[in-house]
Amino acid sequence: MSQLASAPLESLPAESLVGLCDTLASQARIAATELASVRSDAKNRWLIAAADALVAATESLLAANAVDVASATANGLSAASIDRLTFTPGRIQKAAEGLRQIASLPDPVGRIRDGQVRPNGLQVQKIGVPLGVILFIYESRPNVTLDAAGLCVKSGNAVILRGGSEAFHSNTALHRLLAGLLPQFGLPEHAVQLVPTQDRAAVGHLLRMGDRIDLAIPRGGESLIRRVAAEATMPVLKHYDGICHVYVDAAADLEMAERIIINAKCQRPGVCNAAETVLIHRDIAATFLPRLGTALTGQGVEIRGCEKTRQFIPNATIVTEKDFSTEHLALILSMSVVSDLTEAIRHIRRFGSKHTDAIITRDLPTAQRFVQEVDSAAVVVNASTRFNDGFELGLGAEIGISTDKFHARGPCGLEELTSYKYVITGMGQIRE
Amino acid sequence: MSQLASAPLESLPAESLVGLCDTLASQARIAATELASVRSDAKNRWLIAAADALVAATESLLAANAVDVASATANGLSAASIDRLTFTPGRIQKAAEGLRQIASLPDPVGRIRDGQVRPNGLQVQKIGVPLGVILFIYESRPNVTLDAAGLCVKSGNAVILRGGSEAFHSNTALHRLLAGLLPQFGLPEHAVQLVPTQDRAAVGHLLRMGDRIDLAIPRGGESLIRRVAAEATMPVLKHYDGICHVYVDAAADLEMAERIIINAKCQRPGVCNAAETVLIHRDIAATFLPRLGTALTGQGVEIRGCEKTRQFIPNATIVTEKDFSTEHLALILSMSVVSDLTEAIRHIRRFGSKHTDAIITRDLPTAQRFVQEVDSAAVVVNASTRFNDGFELGLGAEIGISTDKFHARGPCGLEELTSYKYVITGMGQIRE
Numbered sequence: 001m002s003q004l005a006s007a008p009l010e011s012l013p014a015e016s017l018v019g020l021c022d023t024l025a026s027q028a029r030i031a032a033t034e035l036a037s038v039r040s041d042a043k044n045r046w047l048i049a050a051a052d053a054l055v056a057a058t059e060s061l062l063a064a065n066a067v068d069v070a071s072a073t074a075n076g077l078s079a080a081s082i083d084r085l086t087f088t089p090g091r092i093q094k095a096a097e098g099l100r101q102i103a104s105l106p107d108p109v110g111r112i113r114d115g116q117v118r119p120n121g122l123q124v125q126k127i128g129v130p131l132g133v134i135l136f137i138y139e140s141r142p143n144v145t146l147d148a149a150g151l152c153v154k155s156g157n158a159v160i161l162r163g164g165s166e167a168f169h170s171n172t173a174l175h176r177l178l179a180g181l182l183p184q185f186g187l188p189e190h191a192v193q194l195v196p197t198q199d200r201a202a203v204g205h206l207l208r209m210g211d212r213i214d215l216a217i218p219r220g221g222e223s224l225i226r227r228v229a230a231e232a233t234m235p236v237l238k239h240y241d242g243i244c245h246v247y248v249d250a251a252a253d254l255e256m257a258e259r260i261i262i263n264a265k266c267q268r269p270g271v272c273n274a275a276e277t278v279l280i281h282r283d284i285a286a287t288f289l290p291r292l293g294t295a296l297t298g299q300g301v302e303i304r305g306c307e308k309t310r311q312f313i314p315n316a317t318i319v320t321e322k323d324f325s326t327e328h329l330a331l332i333l334s335m336s337v338v339s340d341l342t343e344a345i346r347h348i349r350r351f352g353s354k355h356t357d358a359i360i361t362r363d364l365p366t367a368q369r370f371v372q373e374v375d376s377a378a379v380v381v382n383a384s385t386r387f388n389d390g391f392e393l394g395l396g397a398e399i400g401i402s403t404d405k406f407h408a409r410g411p412c413g414l415e416e417l418t419s420y421k422y423v424i425t426g427m428g429q430i431r432e
Numbered sequence: 433m434s435q436l437a438s439a440p441l442e443s444l445p446a447e448s449l450v451g452l453c454d455t456l457a458s459q460a461r462i463a464a465t466e467l468a469s470v471r472s473d474a475k476n477r478w479l480i481a482a483a484d485a486l487v488a489a490t491e492s493l494l495a496a497n498a499v500d501v502a503s504a505t506a507n508g509l510s511a512a513s514i515d516r517l518t519f520t521p522g523r524i525q526k527a528a529e530g531l532r533q534i535a536s537l538p539d540p541v542g543r544i545r546d547g548q549v550r551p552n553g554l555q556v557q558k559i560g561v562p563l564g565v566i567l568f569i570y571e572s573r574p575n576v577t578l579d580a581a582g583l584c585v586k587s588g589n590a591v592i593l594r595g596g597s598e599a600f601h602s603n604t605a606l607h608r609l610l611a612g613l614l615p616q617f618g619l620p621e622h623a624v625q626l627v628p629t630q631d632r633a634a635v636g637h638l639l640r641m642g643d644r645i646d647l648a649i650p651r652g653g654e655s656l657i658r659r660v661a662a663e664a665t666m667p668v669l670k671h672y673d674g675i676c677h678v679y680v681d682a683a684a685d686l687e688m689a690e691r692i693i694i695n696a697k698c699q700r701p702g703v704c705n706a707a708e709t710v711l712i713h714r715d716i717a718a719t720f721l722p723r724l725g726t727a728l729t730g731q732g733v734e735i736r737g738c739e740k741t742r743q744f745i746p747n748a749t750i751v752t753e754k755d756f757s758t759e760h761l762a763l764i765l766s767m768s769v770v771s772d773l774t775e776a777i778r779h780i781r782r783f784g785s786k787h788t789d790a791i792i793t794r795d796l797p798t799a800q801r802f803v804q805e806v807d808s809a810a811v812v813v814n815a816s817t818r819f820n821d822g823f824e825l826g827l828g829a830e831i832g833i834s835t836d837k838f839h840a841r842g843p844c845g846l847e848e849l850t851s852y853k854y855v856i857t858g859m860g861q862i863r864e
Contacts, residue, residue: 383858426815430695
């Protein structure tokens with residue numbers, strides 16, 4: 001069915017594509033204005049109804065997904081990509097659970113972020129307001145469609161979804177389900193829209209509509225994100241890559257260091273908060289590297305190390321500057337022995353991506369200096385880099401992680417999808 | 433003396449100008465890294481010393497300022513512009529007071545904005561950090577140089593100042609004084625830099641240095657701000673104009689409405705939070721407009737009104753759509769009679785600039801709807817629009833007012849010049 005709906009759009013002439021994008025943006029703008037005044041319980045009821053409907057529609061969702069999986073297999077996508085793309089009843093259940101969880105989170109719209117009474121009696125409040133219209137551009141996993149739609153609507157924002165072409169039929173089915181339920185809860189029907197064509201030029205058109213779209217959020221490979229950042233006429237919430245470090249200090253608990261490195265590297269190597277580089281203080285190189293090398297090799301990790309690393313881990317290949325600058329997203333780990341904390345910080349400043357960097361140490365002043373001088377979205381002491389995540393940090397859910405300092409940094413959840421206005425209430429005060 | 437210093441720079445060839453801007457940006461970047469770790473008391477001692485030095489240097493500052501005032505007079509600048517440009521001992525004293533006030537404000541760097549302990553025992557803190565390097569581009573009043581330098585350094589940011597050419601000698605003298613005092617308090621000497629040439633191309637070069645400059649703040653006329661927004665490769669904190677409205681509801685206290693309108697329009701007509709348009713509910717037009725017309729005319733205000741307005745204020749000329757879209761920054765007021773709150777909100781949405789909009793009413797549901805549906809940085813109930821100001825809202829001081837929703841909105845003080853990082857402290861936790 002979604003093929004029937006999308007087929008004619010694929011052959012749209014350029015003007016029609018601009019017109020289509022224009023319509024999406026204008027409809028979203030109007031929906032955003034309405035959505036800003038919608039009460040929390042309407043949004044929550046929609047989220048819960050969507051969760052129920054998802055589970056009820058399992059069979060038809062699996063059928064739509066099967067079309068995508070078949071194309072992906074025919075197009076020779078990697079096994080990992082196909083796995084990420086594939087729906088199962090269990091995954092649909094889990095996605096539904098995610099929507100119910102968003103329903104249970106506090107609504108950031110209308111929240112009094114700060115307030116005071118001024119000496120002249122004026123009441124000043126900072127009140128949470130939605131950002132407006134969000135353009136969300138993402139790749140592969142279709143459950144991201146649900147998270148994004150849920151987070152945007154709950155935070156009062158209209159969203160234009162642009163998923164990867166490999167998940168087009170799955171996303172179309174999910175969008176139809178989500179959007180179809182909006183009107184019965186009094187929510188504007190264009191609060192959640194999906195770009196109904198796989199034409200790549202649509203993204204370029206939408207990125208030029210900064211007059212109606214308030215924010216673009218790209219999530220996917222670095223080239224996608226660089227393209228969005230270069231072309232967008234609206235602010236962009238993003239991170240390019242996650243080159244995350246674990247620095248093992250001379251005063252580290254080595255058992256803890258080993259456990260954390262294995263977790264940071266191996267628990268899910270394909271995500272942005274996985275470790276890419278381990279730095280080791282030279283005083284512990286001889287004691288720690290052999291056991292770490294054995295543990296990592298046992299987990300199937302390919303080690304690339306500096307000369308000194310290779311003295312103690314003979315199976316390590318030589319590391320290059322390119323390795324230090326690369327987010328491998330795979331079981332490959334760069335390692336370097338450093339002479340002290342200063343050299344470790346210098347390495348992180350030079351090669352890091354200001355995403356997540358950890359230190360393992362028992363020495364308080366060392367931990368303090370690391371926290372002070374490493375300028376990353378998350379700085380971690382004696383824990384895994386994998387904790388830089390919206391759920392783990394208590395935000396409930398996240399739409400992405402930002403490494404920018406402007407607006408929001410780190411995981412971005414409901415609160416980060418809002419702005420605020422000042423509401424000033426007086427009894428006739430004028431300025432002297 | 434500053435003429436001697438600046439004269440050769442005026443004739444810089446293009447490559448030298450790029451090189452100069454490059455040096456400014458690189459020096460600022462290094463200074464910003466150092467400044468991020470400086471303790472509050474060093475910054476405060478510098479602010480207080482600068483305040484003392486300002487007052488002590490009154491005579492030489494007046495001499496430098498006299499050069500600017502003489503050129504401005506020769507170039508035929510308006511009396512108002514020359515007045516804004518002119519130093520007096522009293523104004524220097526007041527500017528020094530401003531620096532002392534910034535010293536007394538809490539330091540946003542290192543402030544724990546939020547914190548919690550997660551169920552697994554991880555301690556999660558959101559800690560204030562500086563944005564980095566700020567490029568501040570502004571016009572006329574030289575005391576803005578002091579405010580900007582004080583606010584940036586106190587919030588841990590290095591600043592590159594680019595003042596208006598009409599204030600070049602005054603700004604050069606002020607900058608020399610401020611920057612000269614930095615090293616004795618352990619602050620990096622390039623924390624405060626002034627672009628040492630009046631060549632307009634320098635701004636273009638600096639705006640392309642998004643790799644080292646984190647934020648541009650333009651303050652001045654709309655054309656300056658539009659140029660900066662168009663050319664900047666870094667985020668921009670700004671508002672284009674302040675088309676601020678006062679809506680007088682049918683249920684208004686008319687004495688209060690008159691007092692507030694006179695204050696909002698006349699107390700300082702040349703600033704962004706002054707009222708440009710008054711909207712009047714038709715039910716009170718006959719009672720309220722004649723007295724309001726008399727009061728405004730008595731203050732020298734030129735009234736431009738719709739047909740209905742002119743029935744009750746005969747000396748009003750006819751208002752145009754262009755008037756409704758113009759920030760006059762002068763004693764000119766646009767007026768329109770509206771049939772209800774809906775029409776007032778529609779007018780504000782169409783012509784307003786999302787800066788500051790006020791309602792005068794005794795009716796609570798009307799006030800609530802106005803606050804909910806008007807999407808401006810500040811929405812005011814029964815008080816003057818002039819209160820949308822950093823000092824009046826309790827921020828202490830402001831570097832500008834933002835009408836964007838991304839990052840900060842409304843007046844921007846110390847807190848708005850910072851971002852945050854997550855600091856995650858564990859005892860060896862790994863992700864399950």
